[in-house]
Amino acid sequence: MKQLRLTGSGGQGIITMAIILAEGAVQAGYHAVQTQAYGPEARGGASKAEVIISKEDIAYPKVRQPNIVLAMNQEGCDKYSGGLRKDDLLIVDETFVKILPNTEAKIIALPITTCAREKLGKELFSNIIALGVLGKAMQLLDKETLEKAVLARVPKGTEEKNSQAFAIGWDLL
Amino acid sequence: MAKQAMLLQGNQACAFGALAAGVRFFAGYPITPSTEIAEILAQELPKVNGRFIQMEDEIASMGAVLGASLANVKAITATSGPGFSLKQELIGYASMAQIPSVIINVQRVGPSTGMATSPAQGDVMQARWGTHGDHTIIALSPASVLECYTLMIDAVNMAEKYRTPVIFLMDEVIGHMREDVRLPEDEELTIVNRKVITNSDQLPYKSEADGVAPMSIFGEGHYFHVTGLSHDETGFPQNGGDVVKANIDWLNEKIDRNLDDIIRYEAIDCQDADYIIIAYGGTSRSALQAKILLEKQNIRCGFLCLKTIWPFPYEAVKTICQHAKMVVFPEMNCGQLVGEVRKILPDKVVPFNRYDGQLMLPEEIAAVVENAVKEGK
Amino acid sequence: MRDELKPYFRENRLPHIWCPGCGHGIIMGALARAMAKMDIDKKNTAVISGIGCSSRATGYLDFDTLHTAHGRALAFATGYKMVKPESKVIVLTGDGDCTAIGGNHLIHVARRNIDLTTIVFNNNIYGMTGGQYSPLTPNGSKATTSPYGNLERNFDLVQLAKGAGATFIARSTVYHVNQLTDLIIKGINHKGFSLIEVVTQCPTNYGRKNKMGSPAQMMLWQKEHAVTKAQADKMTAEELKDKFIVGLLHQEEAPEYTEQYAKMVANLMGGDDK
Numbered sequence: 001m002k003q004l005r006l007t008g009s010g011g012q013g014i015i016t017m018a019i020i021l022a023e024g025a026v027q028a029g030y031h032a033v034q035t036q037a038y039g040p041e042a043r044g045g046a047s048k049a050e051v052i053i054s055k056e057d058i059a060y061p062k063v064r065q066p067n068i069v070l071a072m073n074q075e076g077c078d079k080y081s082g083g084l085r086k087d088d089l090l091i092v093d094e095t096f097v098k099i100l101p102n103t104e105a106k107i108i109a110l111p112i113t114t115c116a117r118e119k120l121g122k123e124l125f126s127n128i129i130a131l132g133v134l135g136k137a138m139q140l141l142d143k144e145t146l147e148k149a150v151l152a153r154v155p156k157g158t159e160e161k162n163s164q165a166f167a168i169g170w171d172l173l
Numbered sequence: 174m175a176k177q178a179m180l181l182q183g184n185q186a187c188a189f190g191a192l193a194a195g196v197r198f199f200a201g202y203p204i205t206p207s208t209e210i211a212e213i214l215a216q217e218l219p220k221v222n223g224r225f226i227q228m229e230d231e232i233a234s235m236g237a238v239l240g241a242s243l244a245n246v247k248a249i250t251a252t253s254g255p256g257f258s259l260k261q262e263l264i265g266y267a268s269m270a271q272i273p274s275v276i277i278n279v280q281r282v283g284p285s286t287g288m289a290t291s292p293a294q295g296d297v298m299q300a301r302w303g304t305h306g307d308h309t310i311i312a313l314s315p316a317s318v319l320e321c322y323t324l325m326i327d328a329v330n331m332a333e334k335y336r337t338p339v340i341f342l343m344d345e346v347i348g349h350m351r352e353d354v355r356l357p358e359d360e361e362l363t364i365v366n367r368k369v370i371t372n373s374d375q376l377p378y379k380s381e382a383d384g385v386a387p388m389s390i391f392g393e394g395h396y397f398h399v400t401g402l403s404h405d406e407t408g409f410p411q412n413g414g415d416v417v418k419a420n421i422d423w424l425n426e427k428i429d430r431n432l433d434d435i436i437r438y439e440a441i442d443c444q445d446a447d448y449i450i451i452a453y454g455g456t457s458r459s460a461l462q463a464k465i466l467l468e469k470q471n472i473r474c475g476f477l478c479l480k481t482i483w484p485f486p487y488e489a490v491k492t493i494c495q496h497a498k499m500v501v502f503p504e505m506n507c508g509q510l511v512g513e514v515r516k517i518l519p520d521k522v523v524p525f526n527r528y529d530g531q532l533m534l535p536e537e538i539a540a541v542v543e544n545a546v547k548e549g550k
Numbered sequence: 551m552r553d554e555l556k557p558y559f560r561e562n563r564l565p566h567i568w569c570p571g572c573g574h575g576i577i578m579g580a581l582a583r584a585m586a587k588m589d590i591d592k593k594n595t596a597v598i599s600g601i602g603c604s605s606r607a608t609g610y611l612d613f614d615t616l617h618t619a620h621g622r623a624l625a626f627a628t629g630y631k632m633v634k635p636e637s638k639v640i641v642l643t644g645d646g647d648c649t650a651i652g653g654n655h656l657i658h659v660a661r662r663n664i665d666l667t668t669i670v671f672n673n674n675i676y677g678m679t680g681g682q683y684s685p686l687t688p689n690g691s692k693a694t695t696s697p698y699g700n701l702e703r704n705f706d707l708v709q710l711a712k713g714a715g716a717t718f719i720a721r722s723t724v725y726h727v728n729q730l731t732d733l734i735i736k737g738i739n740h741k742g743f744s745l746i747e748v749v750t751q752c753p754t755n756y757g758r759k760n761k762m763g764s765p766a767q768m769m770l771w772q773k774e775h776a777v778t779k780a781q782a783d784k785m786t787a788e789e790l791k792d793k794f795i796v797g798l799l800h801q802e803e804a805p806e807y808t809e810q811y812a813k814m815v816a817n818l819m820g821g822d823d824k
Binding site for chain 3: 197198200219220221222223224226228229230232233234235236237238239240241242243244246248262263266389391392393394395396397398399400401402409410
């Protein structure tokens, strides 16, 4: 079972990322549950979306013990990176996350949003780049399956750019 | 066989289930956390010769649903707590005039505006007794995204079969979560359509052997009258005490006599269980996980998931739980449905409640059992 | 009862429950005469009402009739008409039912221009509950809940409907029953939302409290205070002060909602076939 927690500010496409990830997992034959936090839990510029992927049925839908946390902003990193253990993974977008937490987990810091801006001209694609990074790092789904899930979700006419974004992310790691 | 696996949100599955059940009319008013249901049906209904309308308020939506249903169209609405409160009078109208309709309530924290995006199960007693007067009601509560689909079809079927409003009592956990589902093929579904009157000599409110009267459909030239006033078999107002009593008895009996058909639950490992956790809706997910945690400690724990919460399955709960040492009933409220269990198992049932807008943790429920084990209860 | 009106009544439900001298029966009679004159397709007509004295009329008319909850006739009618855009739907309602508890539905059904013919039995009072003031009780009038005179300003229903977008608005009285019959026919034939306000008398709960005399005197009051649009145009504001205008007051063509929706459905379904 993999438990993933994705966090960032509203508008960074955190929930979309989580849905694509869950859809990719389902396409690959796994069970998946995706939830998000609204309201007070998400207040203050750190939204949170979670995905659980498992070969078994999933009863409780929320993440209890994350294996991977992806933080797209500082507040999300501060708030949601706790609880990670030695073999876990913290991925941060170093464009926004400047202060790293004390954690036993392995940290991967990459300039995700900077990449989106420089290579694709728009910060808008940062979530799909992040998804590429995350997809490769989690070592569960193959590149093609996840890319197909990306293309099934993104608006018509933006497939090529999103495909590029995904590839950039996958190669960034 | 089932369709290919896909990721669906609870609210989405609920809308798709309604369409599969043959629903062709939706009237609603925007309210979190149910809005996705209206949005999907606004998109999908006109493609299948259905009708969608966003009404000016919650009451109007319920009125429009009943007006549409009288024209022999399966009609539903969706709302959340504040809207559910506003709809109550017309839910009673549906009950009295026996108009098939399904009211989806995706529960959020109350009272009043409460917390729009946080889950609760605080409307359980309102679902039962929200509208005034003696009446009965059917309320179903899905515990998974798949059940949002399959149980929704059951809800529409029951509304049609028993000519009654059916409350589809969801909660924000189930409504907003996405999970993988394999929907049944359309051919596997059982779809029920209401019985209708075929000639004007039939009485529109005369019960047949199955306890249900065929429905008078507008536009067929029968010229029947439909009213919320106490009425006799002809449908016209009647104040005679015998008639009034007989009508109320009928409204209750048509449900009470068919409990075998209406009551749905799932019992897992309850037979030899020392402890049983009863749950419904979103809390079922915590309860099932708690059962798994307890199993790992070699504690014999069963799980009873209620899908039909009204009429309350007294017999089933009693039979399944009577040998258990203790029954734990977690709810996201201050303790509502647990009162029904107390009526039949007063010495065994222990409530566990959270009403802070958070789905309870499996560990919290498991701890209730663990403590009992420690204390030798 | 005249033979030509018999097909429209449930004779076994008569006599009606209205008080002696009440004007409501005249409105129901005008409706039946209008239907007879236009030879209405009964099977394709539904009559829907709310709650109150006016709304009991559905019980006496031999159609598919729906006696809904207080204020909600237009909401039920909207749902019904959405599903059956080809049917004629007539809504019978009172001043309290339509403009107070059902006021929100009124303005929105007018805005959407749904093809319903709404006849408002305006007797200026809640009759069935025993004479409380309504939004159409004139300022200053007495009611059981305005024992010292009504402090509230009353709606002008015609202006209200017009502001909300109604595409057919008429007003008449039970005294002007021939005009009323004619306006009902026009209203039913109008494609879109039509509102017909009918000034009627409640001798029991309004007339007596406001010293308006016998039912006949109340109808004479209607005769004396109703003016046509043409007459009104020649009158000064002072002369018009206690008068009200009767006749067809507004009519325009506009897209009808349920028809528009049916067209959208046809387009979408046609699109699927391609």
